[in-house]
Amino acid sequence: MNKQLEFRSVAEAQPGAKWQALFDHHWPAYERWYLSETERERPGYLACYNALSRHMPELLPTYERLCELAGGGDLASRMLSLYRPPAYITGCSQAVLANAHANLLVRNYDYPPELCEGTILASCWNGRRVIAMSDCLWGVLDGINEQGLTVSLAFGGRTTVGDGFGAPIILRYILEFCETTPEAVEVLARVPTHMAYNITVSDARGRYVTAMISPDRPASIRRIPVATNHQKKIEWYAHALASETLIRERQLSILVADEATTEQRLVSAFFAPPLFRRDYRRGLGTIYTAVYHPEEGRASFFWPGATLAMSFADPREQQLTIHYGSRTQRAAEGNRTGHYNE
Numbered sequence: 001m002n003k004q005l006e007f008r009s010v011a012e013a014q015p016g017a018k019w020q021a022l023f024d025h026h027w028p029a030y031e032r033w034y035l036s037e038t039e040r041e042r043p044g045y046l047a048c049y050n051a052l053s054r055h056m057p058e059l060l061p062t063y064e065r066l067c068e069l070a071g072g073g074d075l076a077s078r079m080l081s082l083y084r085p086p087a088y089i090t091g092c093s094q095a096v097l098a099n100a101h102a103n104l105l106v107r108n109y110d111y112p113p114e115l116c117e118g119t120i121l122a123s124c125w126n127g128r129r130v131i132a133m134s135d136c137l138w139g140v141l142d143g144i145n146e147q148g149l150t151v152s153l154a155f156g157g158r159t160t161v162g163d164g165f166g167a168p169i170i171l172r173y174i175l176e177f178c179e180t181t182p183e184a185v186e187v188l189a190r191v192p193t194h195m196a197y198n199i200t201v202s203d204a205r206g207r208y209v210t211a212m213i214s215p216d217r218p219a220s221i222r223r224i225p226v227a228t229n230h231q232k233k234i235e236w237y238a239h240a241l242a243s244e245t246l247i248r249e250r251q252l253s254i255l256v257a258d259e260a261t262t263e264q265r266l267v268s269a270f271f272a273p274p275l276f277r278r279d280y281r282r283g284l285g286t287i288y289t290a291v292y293h294p295e296e297g298r299a300s301f302f303w304p305g306a307t308l309a310m311s312f313a314d315p316r317e318q319q320l321t322i323h324y325g326s327r328t329q330r331a332a333e334g335n336r337t338g339h340y341n342e
Contacts, residue, residue: 003280005113005287007301008319009120009310015062019121020069023137026117027076030137034079036086045074048081055165055191056173062125066138082136082166084194091243091284092154093275094142094198095252095266096225098206102263105202105292107142107152108270109133110243112283113324120301120308122315126176129312131299133290139168140175146312147179148204148294156196157230157239162215164192167199174201181207189219198227204294226252243284247274267291271302280324287324 012018034042043051052060063080070076079085091110097103109116119134132143142152151171170191178184181203188199188211195215202208210224212231220232229245230236240246255261255269269275270289277286289302298311303322310316 003113003324005116005118005322005324006319007118007120007288007303007308007322009122009308009315009317011122011315011317013124015065015069015123015125019066019138022117022119022134023066023070023076026137027070030079031075033086034075039075041086042078043084045078048078048083051083051165052081056169058126058177059169059173062138062176080137082139082169084163085136085166087161087195089195089239090153090155091229091277092152092227093248093252093270094152094154094200094227095256096200096202096208097256097261097263097266098202098208098225099259102266103202103204103206103293103295104263104266105142105150105152105200105208105294106267106270107154107200107290108275108277108286109141109288109290110277110284110286113280113285113287113322115283116287120299120310122310122312128176129315130175131310131312131315132172132175133288133301135168136166138172139166140171141168142290142292143171143175144292144294144297144299145175145179146297148297149175149178149180149184150202150292150294151175151184152200152290152292154198154200154227155229156198156212156214157243157245158196158214158235160214160216161195162192164194164215167193167195167197167213171199179203180205181209185209185211185221188213188221196231198229198231200225200227202292202294206294225256228252242279242282244274244277251275267302271304285324288322 067077094107129146132140144150184201199211212220228249301308
């Protein structure tokens with residue numbers, strides 16, 4: 001089994017021709033996804049607009065501009081709101097190491113390669129610079145803003161679906177309008193999500209939380225530095241078994257609790273099992289590793305044998321092709337011996 005994915009970093013301060021080109025490229029696939037449960041299952045435009053206006057009003061001008069660039073169509077505008085989108089699941093592992101010697105957030109994104117956009121977007125849409133791995137055309141899988149606030153999402157391992165937003169747009173909202181972890185906590189506690197997610201947040205002062213959000217119960221927000229794919233207890237046993245969520249959580253908890261763990265030791269652990277996953281056939285293989293340094297305002301993305309670095313001082317545009325499968329496995333083995341060396 002071999003798959004490949006193009007990753008590219010795109011720098012565009014305000015929504016314009018570059019974002020429009022991304023929309024044109026990805027829209028046919030997103031349109032099929034958005035209609036996968038039939039159009040009648042998706043909320044109408046007015047419901048989408050009113051939901052954004054009620055819960056994330058500061059985001060409306062950006063949303064309206066993106067809708068304009070997308071052609072102003074009804075279906076694209078509804079999809080871009082990410083209000084009650086189709087259900088989807090992911091894997092993912094994430095951890096914060098914040099002490100006197102280190103302050104970083106690391107995550108592995110586990111997902112089908114063919115469903116990942118592969119776009120790292122550097123923008124300044126609302127007066128604050130943001131670098132983020134994009135999803136759903138303007139949502140955020142993980143990212144950092146120029147104040148050093150970092151965020152990352154992992155599927156929460158529950159089948160419950162309800163009234164709320166896709167987590168990527170909530171993360172976008174946080175990076176656009178929050179500076180600190182306490183400010184992000186306020187957003188995570190009040191903005192409704194349509195599925196269960198574990199959101200890890202850290203800031204330049206080393207303050208971190210993991211918020212376990214769901215559509216059917218209040219958010220549980222605690223000072224926990226690691227998250228995988230369950231919330232407090234296992235509720236979806238088949239997914240927990242397939243994703244090895246407990247094994248990964250234990251590995252990360254041991255690492256971050258050990259005073260001897262350094263930045264290099266933590267990051268290197270993400271390049272090896274059980275954190276680095278090779279189950280690409282079932283859509284649970286590791287697509288990339290992201291490392292965010294809040295104090296320095298920089299982000300690094302790693303693949304077996306390849307690296308892409310971005311900072312607010314140097315948001316350069318780059319492009320590379322990543323192959324998944326047997327070559328990924330061989331290269332990941334090589335990473336165990338010291339791939340991480342920024």
